[in-house]
Amino acid sequence: EAGVAQSPRYKIIEKRQSVAFWCNPISGHATLYWYQQILGQGPKLLIQFQNNGVVDDSQLPKDRFSAERLKGVDSTLKIQPAKLEDSAVYLCASSSLHRGGQTQYFGPGTRLLVL
């Protein structure tokens, strides 16, 4: 079974530029998450999709971040305009349901450096 795919793996941009990340979840996983992980911190949830609907975006900085999941499969996360503090790893995860809840599986992440 293929894992969660993400691209690009690395991105360097200047502040005020825009950037977009792509994620393809594990086949059959209805739930997709985008996390931001700053160096030395645990992942912080930005947005959660169930199929193509948003379940939780309470920690998404909506003035600059946007995300969509068309057709309930692939997803894109966009930052426009980027700030220096957006430098982080952006992780996509998808999950399957089991008795204890949902287990999340992470993609390799996109490392973003904003200069």
Next chain:
Amino acid sequence: QKEVEQNSGPLSVPEGAIASLNCTYSDRGSQSFFWYRQYSGKSPELIMFIYSNGDKEDGRFTAQLNKASQYVSLLIRDSQPSDSATYLCAVHSGGSNYKLTFGKGTLLTVNP
């Protein structure tokens, strides 16, 4: 604000010893608890999860949960240098959205 606390470490143990990683959480309604391992420069990978009080064993790993004390731990027996990584505790606090709150992680170093 639901919080998950971990000792940031680093925790250093000799090869072959037992490594003990601890995590406390603030939300008494928390239902499921997950341990992820994250190697430097890599993404988190799931080690195991637990949702009932007591112990759960999987190979060299044992998760322990005490809901009354709001405490979950991970024991790694016969620690190997390849276990050197950051260990993230994550808590699902209930609700249908299965949102996870992560701790900051504990850096474990296993010395040969």
